[in-house]
Amino acid sequence: MPELPEVETIKNELLPYVIGRTIQGVAVFWDKMVKQPSVAEFCERVTGQKITGLSRLGKYLFFDLNSGEKLVMHMKMTGSLLINPPDDKFARAVFQLDNGAVMHFRDPRKFGKMWLAADESAVALKLGPEPLDDDFTLEKLAGILRNRKAPVKPVLLDQSIIAGIGNMYADESLFEAKIHPERPAGSLAAVEIKRLYNAIRRVLRAAIQNKGASVRNYIRPDGNIGTAHAEFRVAHGTGKNCPDCGAPIKRIVVRGRGTYLCPVCQQK
Numbered sequence: 001m002p003e004l005p006e007v008e009t010i011k012n013e014l015l016p017y018v019i020g021r022t023i024q025g026v027a028v029f030w031d032k033m034v035k036q037p038s039v040a041e042f043c044e045r046v047t048g049q050k051i052t053g054l055s056r057l058g059k060y061l062f063f064d065l066n067s068g069e070k071l072v073m074h075m076k077m078t079g080s081l082l083i084n085p086p087d088d089k090f091a092r093a094v095f096q097l098d099n100g101a102v103m104h105f106r107d108p109r110k111f112g113k114m115w116l117a118a119d120e121s122a123v124a125l126k127l128g129p130e131p132l133d134d135d136f137t138l139e140k141l142a143g144i145l146r147n148r149k150a151p152v153k154p155v156l157l158d159q160s161i162i163a164g165i166g167n168m169y170a171d172e173s174l175f176e177a178k179i180h181p182e183r184p185a186g187s188l189a190a191v192e193i194k195r196l197y198n199a200i201r202r203v204l205r206a207a208i209q210n211k212g213a214s215v216r217n218y219i220r221p222d223g224n225i226g227t228a229h230a231e232f233r234v235a236h237g238t239g240k241n242c243p244d245c246g247a248p249i250k251r252i253v254v255r256g257r258g259t260y261l262c263p264v265c266q267q268k
Contacts, residue, residue, distance in 0.1 A: 002075040003059065004131070004164030005207035005228060006218050010081055011056045013211075013221045014103075017083050018063070022050045022098040030092040033107070035115035045116060046071060046095075055120075058127045058163030062120055070117045073105070078217035079112035081105060085223055108217055127163040131200050136162075138197045145185040145193060152188065153181035154255040156200075165200065168213060168235040171260045173199040175234040180268040181252075181259050206231065234260045 002010070026043040028034060034042045046065070053064030061081075063071035073081070082088075082104045092112065093105040105112060117123075128144075129136045144162065148155055155161055156170040165173070174181050176199035179192055188196070212218055212226030215236055220226060229236070237249035242262035250263045 001059075001077050001166055002079065002212070002218050003166030003169055004056075005169070005204055005210075006212035006226065007056050007059050007061060007075065007164075008208050009212040009220060009226060010075075011054055011061060014081060014083070015054055017101060017221070018051045018054060018097070018103065020050065020052075021101070023047055023095050024098050025096040027094045027096075028092070029094075030107075030110055033092050033105070033110070033112055033114060035113050037116065042114075042116060045069070057120055057123055058130070058159055059166070060123050062123075068118075070119060071114065072117050072123065073114045074112060076107070076109075076111035076113065078109040079105065079107040080217065080219045081221055082219060082223060083221045103221075106219070127159055128161040130163050131165060132204055138194060141197045141200075142190070142193050145188055148185035150185055151182045151254055152179060152185040152196075153257070153259060155185040157257065165204075167257055167259075168215065168229075168232065169200075169203055169207065171235040172203045172232060175261060175266060176203060178265050180266045181254050181261055182268060234262060236260065 023046055026046050028039050028043065031039045049065040049067055051063050052066050055062045059074060061073045065071060084101055085104050088104060088106055090106045090108045091104040092107045095103040153170050153174060156165050173196060177195040179196060207213060207228035210226060210228035211220055213229035214225035215229050218226060233243050234249050237260045238251055240249050242249060242265055245264045247262055247264040249260055252259050
């Protein structure tokens with residue numbers, strides 16, 4: 001699934017292609033991807049609109065339209081936004097821009113969604129703080145974890161608690177902090193919380209610098225892949241050994257999510 005670094009990369013790399021461009025037409029090939037309004041009304045209201053801004057909140061993208069509405073997109077499990085790609089059977093929607101460029105919403109598994117909204121508030125109310133924002137402090141993370149009995153990994157994955165962290169970056173952050181993903185979140189000592197805080201921010205920033213992780217379906221807007229996965233130390237590490245101690249990487253399931261860890265470095 002595209003997580004914060006992948007969606008941030010999509011936003012950054014789309015900006016020069018879409019800002020100031022007018023949407024001349026929209027073709028939707030999978031009606032269920034449009035949450036609201038109807039597909040026909042969605043296409044009618046988007047066509048002719050100039051894209052005046054593009055921003056990210058958690059794993060959501062917001063295209064500012066000159067009508068004042070927001071075109072909201074969520075990539076879900078396998079979505080990507082591509083500029084001028086070759087013909088693709090997985091294109092679920094195509095946006096024709098006034099400079100002749102086309103933007104494809106590619107989504108092999110058909111989970112991606114898009115809709116029109118008056119503003120970001122409905123999404124923002126569902127999300128916790130952004131982990132790379134200046135106001136996401138060590139003290140804020142400590143307050144989030146305090147007194148929580150749930151395992152620390154599901155807490156990190158809960159978008160209503162912290163926005164943008166997904167499965168693979170939670171695994172990487174917990175490994176770097178040397179914390180077992182099944183530890184109760186409220187049991188972490190101050191020194192462990194500090195390690196986790198620094199790990200989350202370092203792991204996410206490094207992944208953005210490397211343009212996201214192309215583990216499965218994620219593709220950057222120009223059709224190239226990200227390289228963040230090349231630096232993963234445990235995530236998706238079946239058959240590999242811990243880079244620190246040499247022990248075999250182990251896969252467990254935590255609250256239904258496949259989880260990779262080093263059983264030696266991250267003792268429970």
